[in-house]
Each structure stands twice: as C-alpha cells, then as structure tokens.
Amino acid sequence: MILEAKNISFRYGKDTRQILNDFSLQIESRERVGIVAKSGFGKTTFCKILAGYEKPDQGEVLLDGKPLSAWDGYCPVQMIWQHPEQVVNPRLRMREVLKEGDEVEESVIRGLGIEKDWQNRFPAEISGGEMQRFCIARALGKRTRFLLADEISTMLDLITQSQIWSFLVEEVEKREIGLLAVSHSMPLLEQVCTRICYLEEKKD
Amino acid sequence: MRRWNGRMTAVVLFAAAVIFLAAVTAAGFGFSEEALVTDFSRKNLEPGGAYLFGTDWLGRDMFVRTLTGLSMSIRIGLLSAGVSSVLAMLLGTMAAVMGKTVDSVITWVIDLIMGIPHILLLILISYACGKGFKGVVIGVALTHWTSLARLIRGEVLQLKEALYIRMAQKLGMSRWKIVWKHMLPHLFPQFLVGLILTFPHAILHEASITFLGFGLPPEQPAIGIILSESMQYLAMGRWWLALFPGLLLVLTVILFDVAGESLQKLLDPGSAHK
Amino acid sequence: MKEKKVILDIRDFSVSFEQYEKGFSKTGLPVIRNLDVTVHEGEMVAVVGSSGSGKSLLAHGILGILPYNATMGGELMFDGEPLTRKRQKALRGNEIVLVPQSVAFLDPLMKIGPQIRKGKKDRASREKLNRIFRGYHLKEEVQNLYPFELSGGMNRRVLVSTALMGNPKLVIADEPTPGLHMDMVRRVMSHFRELADQGAGVLLITHDLEQALEVADRVVVFYAGTTVEDAAASDFGSEETLRHPYSRALWRALPQNGFQFIQGVQPYVKDLPSGCPFGPRCEFCTESCKAAVPYRQVRGGRVRCVMAGREKGAEEMLQSAKEPSARLAAAGKHHTGAAERRCAPEPLVAGHEADHDKKMRSAV
Numbered sequence: 001m002i003l004e005a006k007n008i009s010f011r012y013g014k015d016t017r018q019i020l021n022d023f024s025l026q027i028e029s030r031e032r033v034g035i036v037a038k039s040g041f042g043k044t045t046f047c048k049i050l051a052g053y054e055k056p057d058q059g060e061v062l063l064d065g066k067p068l069s070a071w072d073g074y075c076p077v078q079m080i081w082q083h084p085e086q087v088v089n090p091r092l093r094m095r096e097v098l099k100e101g102d103e104v105e106e107s108v109i110r111g112l113g114i115e116k117d118w119q120n121r122f123p124a125e126i127s128g129g130e131m132q133r134f135c136i137a138r139a140l141g142k143r144t145r146f147l148l149a150d151e152i153s154t155m156l157d158l159i160t161q162s163q164i165w166s167f168l169v170e171e172v173e174k175r176e177i178g179l180l181a182v183s184h185s186m187p188l189l190e191q192v193c194t195r196i197c198y199l200e201e202k203k204d
Numbered sequence: 205m206r207r208w209n210g211r212m213t214a215v216v217l218f219a220a221a222v223i224f225l226a227a228v229t230a231a232g233f234g235f236s237e238e239a240l241v242t243d244f245s246r247k248n249l250e251p252g253g254a255y256l257f258g259t260d261w262l263g264r265d266m267f268v269r270t271l272t273g274l275s276m277s278i279r280i281g282l283l284s285a286g287v288s289s290v291l292a293m294l295l296g297t298m299a300a301v302m303g304k305t306v307d308s309v310i311t312w313v314i315d316l317i318m319g320i321p322h323i324l325l326l327i328l329i330s331y332a333c334g335k336g337f338k339g340v341v342i343g344v345a346l347t348h349w350t351s352l353a354r355l356i357r358g359e360v361l362q363l364k365e366a367l368y369i370r371m372a373q374k375l376g377m378s379r380w381k382i383v384w385k386h387m388l389p390h391l392f393p394q395f396l397v398g399l400i401l402t403f404p405h406a407i408l409h410e411a412s413i414t415f416l417g418f419g420l421p422p423e424q425p426a427i428g429i430i431l432s433e434s435m436q437y438l439a440m441g442r443w444w445l446a447l448f449p450g451l452l453l454v455l456t457v458i459l460f461d462v463a464g465e466s467l468q469k470l471l472d473p474g475s476a477h478k
Numbered sequence: 479m480k481e482k483k484v485i486l487d488i489r490d491f492s493v494s495f496e497q498y499e500k501g502f503s504k505t506g507l508p509v510i511r512n513l514d515v516t517v518h519e520g521e522m523v524a525v526v527g528s529s530g531s532g533k534s535l536l537a538h539g540i541l542g543i544l545p546y547n548a549t550m551g552g553e554l555m556f557d558g559e560p561l562t563r564k565r566q567k568a569l570r571g572n573e574i575v576l577v578p579q580s581v582a583f584l585d586p587l588m589k590i591g592p593q594i595r596k597g598k599k600d601r602a603s604r605e606k607l608n609r610i611f612r613g614y615h616l617k618e619e620v621q622n623l624y625p626f627e628l629s630g631g632m633n634r635r636v637l638v639s640t641a642l643m644g645n646p647k648l649v650i651a652d653e654p655t656p657g658l659h660m661d662m663v664r665r666v667m668s669h670f671r672e673l674a675d676q677g678a679g680v681l682l683i684t685h686d687l688e689q690a691l692e693v694a695d696r697v698v699v700f701y702a703g704t705t706v707e708d709a710a711a712s713d714f715g716s717e718e719t720l721r722h723p724y725s726r727a728l729w730r731a732l733p734q735n736g737f738q739f740i741q742g743v744q745p746y747v748k749d750l751p752s753g754c755p756f757g758p759r760c761e762f763c764t765e766s767c768k769a770a771v772p773y774r775q776v777r778g779g780r781v782r783c784v785m786a787g788r789e790k791g792a793e794e795m796l797q798s799a800k801e802p803s804a805r806l807a808a809a810g811k812h813h814t815g816a817a818e819r820r821c822a823p824e825p826l827v828a829g830h831e832a833d834h835d836k837k838m839r840s841a842v
Contacts, residue, residue, distance in 0.1 A: 038661060053370060074376030086367045091389050101375030113743065128529050129743060138375065157528035158687055158731035162739035184663075185688070187733035 008059035034189035037199035078139040102141025214466035221463035232275015284344035285402035292349040296356030393471035400464035404457040485679035491552035517679035524690035527700030542566030591621025702755035708780040721781035
C-alpha cells in the first residue's frame with residue numbers, strides 16, 4: 001500500500017501564515033520515514049492532514065490512489081500524538097480506552113509492557129508513559145495500515161522512549177505497516193527510520 | 205475516627221434535603237382527605253398546640269393544608285422539571301450533533317422561547333391546555349428547558365472538538381455510539397444538577413400562575429391558592445394564613461437549591477481534593 | 479578554585495497531597511519523597527525526571543505556590559537562611575524568579591512593557607527594561623505590543639527578560655521549551671546560560687536529559703519522587719563515571735549510545751517499594767536496598783545507592799552492563815539499526831543472571 005500526500009497547501013483561517021505550501025510525500029507500507037524540520041514548519045498539521053483530522057485547502061491525501069476521505073469507519077491511517085492525555089477520555093478506565101477501536105491483540109499489549117493492573121485505572125491515575133503505551137496499542141488495531149507518530153516520545157523519559165520505539169519498529173515491520181515518525185531528535189530517527197526527510201522552507 | 209470534611213458536609217446536606225422533601229411529599233398524600241375537611245367550630249384559630257399553623261375562615265387545618273399544597277407543588281415541580289430537563293438534554297445534544305439545519309432550527313426555538321417573558325408564555329400554554337394539573341405541568345415543562353438546552357449544546361459543541369472524540373471517530377466509532385459512550389457520561393452531572401436546579405423555578409412558577417388564577421383549580425389545596433386566598437384576610441390580622449405556607453414554600457425552594465449544589469460538589473471531579 | 483556561595487540548598491524535600499479515596503476517607507499521596515538539590519552562584523543545575531513525576535512541584539515549593547491540599551516537608555535554605563512562607567512571599571518575583579513555560583502565562587490584555595515593569599513607571603525601571611531589551615535585541619517598540627503580537631522567538635526573549643527585571647539570585651525555569659525544535663531549544667538555553675554566567679543560580683527543571691546535558695553544569699537525576707544522583711554534566715560523557723544504576727540505564731537508552739532499554743516502568747506513587755525506588759528494576763538490587771538508602775558523596779557527586787562506589791567488582795559490573803550496549807551502539811550507526819537490534823538476542827538480563835550472585839558477593 002502507498003499513502004500519498006499530493007500538493008498539500010494549508011493554513012488555519014484566512015489571515016494566518018501559510019503553513020504548508022504545495023507539499024508532497026509518499027510512504028510505502030514497508031517504509032519507516034522520519035521527518036525533521038524546524039518548529040513552526042507544520043509537522044503536526046501535516047500529520048493531522050495525513051490522518052484526515054484536517055482538510056487541506058489544496059491537494060489531496062490518497063491511500064492506494066483512493067482519497068482517504070472515502071474510507072468509512074475505522075481509518076487505516078492512525079495517528080499517535082505527542083500528548084496522550086489529550087486523546088484519552090478522562091472518564092473511561094484504560095480497559096475501555098483499549099476497546100475503543102479494533103480489537104487489540106494480546107501480543108501488542110504484552111509487547112508494550114502494559115500491565116493488567118493499569119487497565120483498571122483511570123487516566124489520571126497512570127503516568128504519561130503508561131498512557132502513551134495504551135494509545136499506541138489502541139492505534140495498532142488490525143486494520144491499521146499506516147501509523148503516524150508525532151513526537152510521541154518527546155515527553156517521556158529515555159528508557160520508556162527506547163522501550164516503546166523498539167517495540168514499534170518490530171511490530172510495524174512484522175505487519176508491514178508504513179510508519180511516519182516526526183521528531184526533533186536526529187539520533188532517534190537514525191535508529192528508527194529507513195528514510196529521513198529534512199524539510200526546509202523554500203526561499204524565493 | 206475520620207476527620208470531618210467537605211465531602212461529608214455535602215452528603216449530609218443532600219441527604220437532609222432529600223429526606224425532608226420526600227417526607228413532605230409523602231405527608232401530602234396521607235393528608236389529602238383531611239385537608240378538605242371544614243369545621244366551623246374551630247374557625248379562625250391562632251397557631252397553637254392543636255393546630256400548629258392555625259385554622260382558616262372555614263375551619264380548615266392550615267398545617268395539613270400547607271403540607272398537602274407543598275406536596276402537590278413538589279410533585280408538579282418534579283414532573284415538569286424532569287420533562288423539561290430531558291427535553292433540554294435531547295434537543296441540546298441533537299442541535300450539536302445532527303448538523304447545521306437541525307442546529308439552526310433548535311437554536312431558533314430556544315431564542316424564541318427565551319425572548320418571550322416566562323410568565324406570559326406559561327399562562328398562555330397552561331390556559332390553552334385547559335389549566336389544572338395538566339396545564340401547569342405542560343406549561344412549566346415547555347418553558348423551562350431552554351437555558352439548560354443551550355448550556356448542553358455549547359458543551360457538546362466543545363466536546364465534539366476534543367481530540368479524544370475525534371480520535372474515536374477515526375477508530376471507527378459511530379456518531380451515536382460516541383454520544384452514548386463519550387458524551388452522555390460527561391453531560392450527566394450537568395444534567396442532574398440542571399434538573400434539581402429547575403425544581404425551585406418550576407415550583408415558584410406553579411405557585412405564581414395558580415396565585416394569578418391560571419393554574420390549579422381553587423378547590424385544590426395548592427400553595428398558590430392558599431396564598432392568594434389568604435391575601436383578603438391579611439388585613440384582618442390573620443397573619444398566620446400567609447406566613448407559614450409562604451415560609452415553607454421558601455424553605456422548600458432553598459432545600460432544592462442546597463440539594464443541587466451539594467450534588468454538584470460531589471459530582472465535580474475537581475472537588476476530589478477539597 | 480574559589481568556593482562559590484550556595485544560593486539554594488534543599489534537603490529531604492517532600493510533597494504530599496491529600497486526596498479523597500473512595501467515599502470519605504482522605505489519603506496522603508507522597509508525590510515527592512526525598513529531593514536534594516544545591517545550586518551555587520553562577521551555576522546552572524538541571525533536575526531531570528520523567529514528565530508527570532512531580533518535579534514541577536519543586537518549583538512551586540520553592541516559590542511557596544503549592545496548591546492548598548499539598549503538604550511540604552524538608553529543609554529549604556535560600557542564601558544561607560531558611561526559606562519561610564513570609565520570606566518566599568517577599569522574594570518571589572524579586573530575588574527568586576520563575577520563568578514561565580509560555581506567553582500563555584502573561585496577561586493577554588496588558589502591553590508587554592507595563593506588564594514586565596509590573597506597572598512601575600519611574601525612570602529607573604524604564605531604563606532598566608530598555609537596557610535588558612537591548613541586550614536581547616528586542617526593539618523598544620516591542621514594549622507597546624500585546625503578548626499575542628509577538629513572534630515565537632520574541633516571546634521567549636520577553637519571558638527571559640521578565641526574569642531579569644528583579645535582581646534575581648535564583649532563576650527557576652520549569653520545562654521552558656516544551657515541544658520546541660532543537661535550534662530554538664539551544665537559543666532559549668543560551669539565554670539561561672547567560673543568566674548563570676552573570677552570577678545568578680539557575681535551576682532548570684526538565685524531562686529532557688539531552689537538553690540538560692548541553693547547558694547545565696550539574697544534573698540531578700530524579701526518579702519516582704527521589705533524587706538518585708547528583709552528577710557533573712561531564713560525568714554523562716561515559717557510563718563509567720555515572721554512579722547510580724538508573725543514570726546508567728538512562729545513558730544507555732540514549733539513541734546515540736545504543737538505544738538500549740531496561741524492563742519495567744517507574745512505579746506509580748501508590749505502588750512505591752520500600753527503600754530504593756529503582757530496586758525492582760535494578761539488576762544489582764540486594765536486601766540492603768529495601769531499607770532507607772542514604773544520599774552520600776561518591777567521586778565528587780552524590781548518589782542514593784548502596785552499591786555505588788563500594789563495588790570491588792566494579793569493573794566486572796560495568797563490563798556486564800556495557801557489553802550489549804556496545805554491540806548495539808555499533809549497530810545503531812546505520813539506519814537499519816533497528817532491524818539488527820532485533821537480531822541481537824536479549825542477554826542483557828538473562829545472560830548475566832547466572833553470575834549475578836557471584837558478582838554480588840564480590841561487590842558486598
């Protein structure tokens with residue numbers, strides 16, 4: 001499968017700065033693409049467009065040549081966010097959070113080191129690292145074909161970061177899921193990715 | 205022993221309010237016959253041992269009448285506030301979830317109803333529905349849902365943009381399942397508090413339109429009727445006819461308010477630390 | 479070398495929260511248990527711990543702005559005298575300043591100039607602000623702008639300027655660069671470095687070890703409510719110079735050092751083990767780690783570990799810990815590092831478990 005962003009342009013509202021301008025990128029199923037760019041480049045916005053959270057002003061997102069918006073129900077392109085606490089309903093126990101999407105395989109839960117005990121807790125009762133593991137597990141439903149990781153380990157400690165990434169790389173490779181990793185850390189991307197894109201603003 | 209803390213106070217207040225209100229309601233049922241008994245041998249007695257709140261010009265026991273009246277008020281309040289909160293919840297959520305057309309229709313209705321003076325609309329609806337118990341309940345229910353509906357609509361609109369709800373969409377959850385799983389549990393505390401805080405309004409409005417003669421029929425021992433009748437006797441020095449029923453009405457309203465606010469304290473997750 | 483004056487000395491600092499359990503019972507939640515930090519004049523000290531571990535409470539504790547349901551313990555000394563509530567109030571925003579995380583902490587309805595001068599209109603403070611702004615290449619017109627009109631880079635400089643308006647002896651920066659790009663981080667950090675070079679003590683609270691290592695003189699490692707090690711930044715140059723097993727694990731987890739991880743997670747406040755909080759994840763954990771562990775001097779730094787510095791078999795221990803990571807470091811040089819890492823077995827724990835006892839015996 002190929003996930004393709006074609007000539008994307010985007011800005012929030014009319015009077016703000018153009019965030020993306022005629023931007024294109026292709027990711028194949030077996031690839032792990034890293035993105036490095038200055039802050040304010042719109043990396044998060046780009047991920048949101050790729051996952052269908054925002055509509056581009058111009059251009060389109062294609063999954064195997066078909067517009068992503070044509071997919072109903074479970075979206076094959078899933079995103080993992082920098083702040084897990086924003087994407088988890090504070091009133092649900094973690095057990096229920098896991099059940100929100102596709103069924104999550106036991107091996108994923110084990111691989112991420114999610115303990116039984118955490119599943120009965122509410123989001124406020126676990127740490128950010130633990131919550132991020134749940135979010136990753138949830139995004140790895142059976143139908144996931146592409147995974148967008150937007151600075152997912154920036155707020156975590158180094159050991160958790162290394163645990164999570166080691167698992168993710170292995171899992172993504174096994175299931176041939178295409179991965180897009182956004183990070184400010186070059187050494188991290190060098191460890192994780194098969195291809196790295198440096199984005200720079202066009203200077204006219 | 206555990207130290208006394210804020211949460212306990214809230215629970216005690218809530219329980220006390222609920223018990224008192226339940227007792228009044230129950231007593232009203234038990235006294236419904238007695239409240240109508242007239243006995244000219246005990247006309248115009250001042251409050252005292254046998255008749256706590258005194259008797260009126262027909263020799264009716266004011267204590268019993270007041271309780272029956274309050275009980276009637278509480279039942280009307282409960283029913284109409286219940287109907288009106290459910291209406292608010294339903295319309296508020298629909299406005300926010302079902303797209304632009306539905307939203308603009310509902311918002312328009314809310315603005316329309318809020319634009320007309322409450323009491324006027326209430327009288328019109330009650331009158332159109334043939335006054336009486338039915339008229340009052342329909343009138344109060346149809347006029348009191350708007351502000352809660354607006355609140356809930358705003359809340360749902362905000363909630364819709366929350367990342368965890370957008371994420372649920374991408375995880376394949378259907379619109380109504382999201383409403384059921386993610387939104388309603390979030391809205392429930394607001395709904396409950398809204399419901400309880402609508403009671404006092406409903407009761408006061410019931411009493412006022414009955415007082416004005418557009419509500420319950422005069423033979424019914426309702427607080428509005430008692431107050432309106434006692435007006436003519438106030439000038440003759442029979443102060444007790446209006447004072448006790450009035451005081452109890454105020455007490456009931458305050459108790460509902462107390463119940464609502466203590467419930468709010470208990471349900472608010474932010475109060476876990478207080 | 480001239481001994482520099484101690485600005486801030488925190489010993490055995492603890493913070494616990496009162497919270498409702500189920501129903502009516504209240505419990506204390508000890509978020510910070512033993513925290514020890516010293517900051518000297520002109521020194522930049524970083525407290526590094528994972529996010530949500532409660533390290534921000536340290537800043538709030540020093541400033542005396544902890545929430546009402548928090549209880550504080552331990553000794554806080556500022557400039558040689560105990561830091562009382564009254565003193566905190568007097569020094570706050572003056573000798574002790576907090577640099578907020580973002581402009582969101584500024585009043586959006588007040589122009590920058592008056593806001594930073596805190597309403598003072600006299601000549602001296604005007605000139606002082608002008609001087610500070612010139613130092614950060616901010617034009618005087620900026621003072622007439624509202625916070626939302628500033629660009630990203632400008633507002634960082636404005637935030638640092640707020641710190642300079644008083645005569646700070648201690649500057650506290652609490653996660654000053656959340657989610658910023660490295661270039662920006664370096665620029666912001668250089669501002670703090672300048673503050674330190676001008677003689678103030680700077681306390682940087684962050685979750686980002688790499689960032690801390692770039693600018694700080696000393697790094698205090700915070701784990702599950704406890705400071706486990708106080709090391710010079712240069713000690714992080716190699717694994718051997720570090721003292722605590724957790725700091726070493728952190729070092730090995732750096733992508734450039736092999737991206738190696740240990741199992742387990744930081745325990746939740748309610749599940750803390752007795753004694754050393756790192757115990758359950760530590761391959762050198764012994765019975766003696768289950769009692770209170772003293773914070774002591776080892777090789778010029780401080781560490782809260784029974785083993786550190788006493789290891790007779792230290793060489794052996796280091797060897798065993800280093801071996802797999804060395805292999806991975808080699809693998810990590812290529813982009814295919816992850817794939818190769820998968821091929822590598824995981825002898826890290828299992829392979830060394832057999833000679834673990836022997837090692838312990840020689841160590842104790």
